[in-house]
Amino acid sequence: AQKVTQAQTEISVVEKEDVTLDCVYETRDTTYYLFWYKQPPSGELVFLIRRNSFDEQNEISGRYSWNFQKSTSSFNFTITASQVVDSAVYFCALSEDYSGGYQKVTFGTGTKLQVIP
Amino acid sequence: SQTIHQWPATLVQPVGSPLSLECTVEGTSNPNLYWYRQAAGRGLQLLFYSVGIGQISSEVPQNLSASRPQDRQFILSSKKLLLSDSGFYLCAWSVWGPRLTEAFFGQGTRLTVV
Numbered sequence: 001a002q003k004v005t006q007a008q009t010e011i012s013v014v015e016k017e018d019v020t021l022d023c024v025y026e027t028r029d030t031t032y033y034l035f036w037y038k039q040p041p042s043g044e045l046v047f048l049i050r051r052n053s054f055d056e057q058n059e060i061s062g063r064y065s066w067n068f069q070k071s072t073s074s075f076n077f078t079i080t081a082s083q084v085v086d087s088a089v090y091f092c093a094l095s096e097d098y099s100g101g102y103q104k105v106t107f108g109t110g111t112k113l114q115v116i117p
Numbered sequence: 118s119q120t121i122h123q124w125p126a127t128l129v130q131p132v133g134s135p136l137s138l139e140c141t142v143e144g145t146s147n148p149n150l151y152w153y154r155q156a157a158g159r160g161l162q163l164l165f166y167s168v169g170i171g172q173i174s175s176e177v178p179q180n181l182s183a184s185r186p187q188d189r190q191f192i193l194s195s196k197k198l199l200l201s202d203s204g205f206y207l208c209a210w211s212v213w214g215p216r217l218t219e220a221f222f223g224q225g226t227r228l229t230v231v
Contacts (some may be wrong), residue, residue, distance in 0.1 A: 005158075035220075043205060045222040089163060093220075095211075105151070105211070105220050109160030 002027045004094050006108035013082050014116050021077045021111045023092030029053075033069065033092040034075045039110070045091065082115045089113070100114065120144060123208045123223030130230055136181075136195040138226050143189065148210040150191040152183055155205040167181030167191060192205065203230045 003026040013019045025034065030073055036048040049059065051068050059066050063080045092108040123140045130136060130227050152164040163176045165183035173183050180199060184192045191208060208223040 037222075042224075043227070044224045045207065045209075047221070095220075104163070104166065105209075106163070107153070107161035 001031075002029075002094050002096055002106045003090050004106050004108035006090075006092055006111050008111045009109075010112040010114070012114045012116060015084060016081050018073070018078060018080050019082050019113065019115075021079075021090050021092075021113065022031075023077065023108060025073050025075065025092070025094045027062075027096060029096045031096070033095040035095065036066065036075075036077050037091045037093060037107075039089040039091065039108045041088070048077075048103050065092060079113075082113075084115050087113060087115045121208065121221055121223045123226060125226060126224065127227045128229070130164055130198050130228065132200055132230055135217075136198050136202070136228070138191070138193040138206055138208075138228075140191045140223055141189055142210045143210060145189070145210070147188060148212055150185060151209040151211075152191065152193050153207045153209060155207065155225075156203075159182075161207070163194070198230045200230050203228055218226045 005024045006022065008022055011019060030053065032053045034051045037045040038048055039045050049066055056068050056070055058068065065078045067076045075092060089110045089112045091107050093108045095105045120143045147212050150167045153161045155161050156162050164181060165173055165175055167185045170185055170188055173185060180197065181195050183195060193206060195202065206226045206228060209220040211220040
């Protein structure tokens with residue numbers, strides 16, 4: 001069965017500090033997808049990134065970067081020079097290819113990030 | 118473009134009362150549909166998923182049920198709510214295919230059972 005672990009429940013940083021959110025996953029499949037979502041106080045989930053299991057290239061998007069390490073089953077998310085607007089709950093998720101047109105998405109329990117001005 | 122509608126946004130219901138949350142998707146056909154629950158201080162828990170009309174799979178045994186009467190409509194129901202049903206309920210959809218997309222979420226329903 002697939003599993004996503006986000007060991008950090010809450011993190012507080014001072015504005016402009018860098019912060020890394022950890023994500024460790026378990027899956028038996030060789031084909032899978034990893035995601036990060038942001039949930040601001042308003043509640044809805046905002047998609048940030050998707051990676052497939054065959055692409056281990058790290059990605060940078062502005063202040064956000066993601067480090068995918070298949071050897072350690074980790075998909076960590078770093079925010080550089082954090083800002084107050086980054087305060088939110090961040091979810092890591094894993095999706096596996098299932099036959100029959102279904103993808104099962106499993107979410108971690110989330111990491112609450114508080115950026116202090 | 119595709120959109121997902123979920124209502125109501127907030128709901129306060131007494132213990133033992135019925136529940137019906139509705140979710141509809143526009144701009145896509147034959148989506149995979151999901152109901153998730155986020156309990157206070159906890160992560161997202163998959164409750165139900167559906168790959169087609171009338172096809173519902175349950176992940177967690179509970180007093181909730183789901184139905185998919187139309188291709189783009191997904192309903193979460195309960196005959197008698199429990200206090201433990203309080204939480205934030207999210208509907209989501211995704212599309213199967215070579216270009217796997219992410220799951221798109223509705224704005225959620227905050228349910229408080231009193």
